[in-house]
Amino acid sequence: QAGHLSEGPTFFAIDPLVIAVTTGNPKAIKGLPDLGRPNVRVSQAPAAMRPKGKVPALLMEAVSAKWFPGLVERWENNAVVARECGRELITPIIDGRADAAIVPRSVAHYPKYRDRIGVVPIPAKHLLALKQGRPSLPQCAGVLCPSERKAHHEAAREFVTGLQSADDILDEI
Numbered sequence: 001q002a003g004h005l006s007e008g009p010t011f012f013a014i015d016p017l018v019i020a021v022t023t024g025n026p027k028a029i030k031g032l033p034d035l036g037r038p039n040v041r042v043s044q045a046p047a048a049m050r051p052k053g054k055v056p057a058l059l060m061e062a063v064s065a066k067w068f069p070g071l072v073e074r075w076e077n078n079a080v081v082a083r084e085c086g087r088e089l090i091t092p093i094i095d096g097r098a099d100a101a102i103v104p105r106s107v108a109h110y111p112k113y114r115d116r117i118g119v120v121p122i123p124a125k126h127l128l129a130l131k132q133g134r135p136s137l138p139q140c141a142g143v144l145c146p147s148e149r150k151a152h153h154e155a156a157r158e159f160v161t162g163l164q165s166a167d168d169i170l171d172e173i
Contacts (some may be wrong), residue, residue: 005142011056015104016127017059020090020113027099030119032063035100036074043098044079044088055130056086056102059122091115093117114118 021029025038035042046057057072064072081092089101090113100120108119143156 001099005143006145006157015106017056017122018104018105018108019100019122020093020103020108021092021100021118023116023118023122025118026122030098031120032060032102032122032126033059033068035078035102036068036071038078040078040100041098042075042078042079043081043083043089043092043101044076045083045089046076046079054086054106057104058130059127063126066129090117098152105109123156 005119019032019035021071027034029035029040035038038131042111044056045054060072060075064070064075081098083089083092086103087110089103089108090107090110092114093100093101094113102122105119107113108117141160144162
């Protein structure tokens with residue numbers, strides 16, 4: 001909102017989509033086409049208001065139109081769990097109600113999910129097929145306008161500056 005940030009937001013990373021799968025990948029999911037197989041149960045967030053829920057549907061539409069006709073419909077038909085929040089798509093996989101979900105890579109690394117699921121990368125050519133939406137979710141940060149707490153404002157500015165220079169952290173992820 002205009003006037004709330006001391007300067008424009010800073011983009012410091014991208015968050016590509018991946019396929020979260022059951023530990024050990026018992027359904028042998030290797031890519032997006034497998035999400036349309038009859039025996040694969042998927043978790044989706046079609047009604048989510050944020051990009052984390054909507055971008056997977058845009059991705060499946062684009063990939064279906066370009067390489068795998070009908071995939072988006074098969075993927076939608078395989079939905080056994082519909083979540084209201086894209087950040088919660090992995091919970092049904094852990095609970096055994098779903099086999100896979102398309103999620104941002106960062107979500108797969110949340111402490112409550114890490115080491116409890118597997119991750120299948122999505123090829124760049126599929127991610128780049130998106131014409132609407134983004135092939136990955138940009139991560140940004142901003143510093144609110146200074147208030148009477150000048151020390152907090154400076155700490156926030158230092159934090160954002162640190163995010164911009166943390167290239168070596170990406171190697172660890």
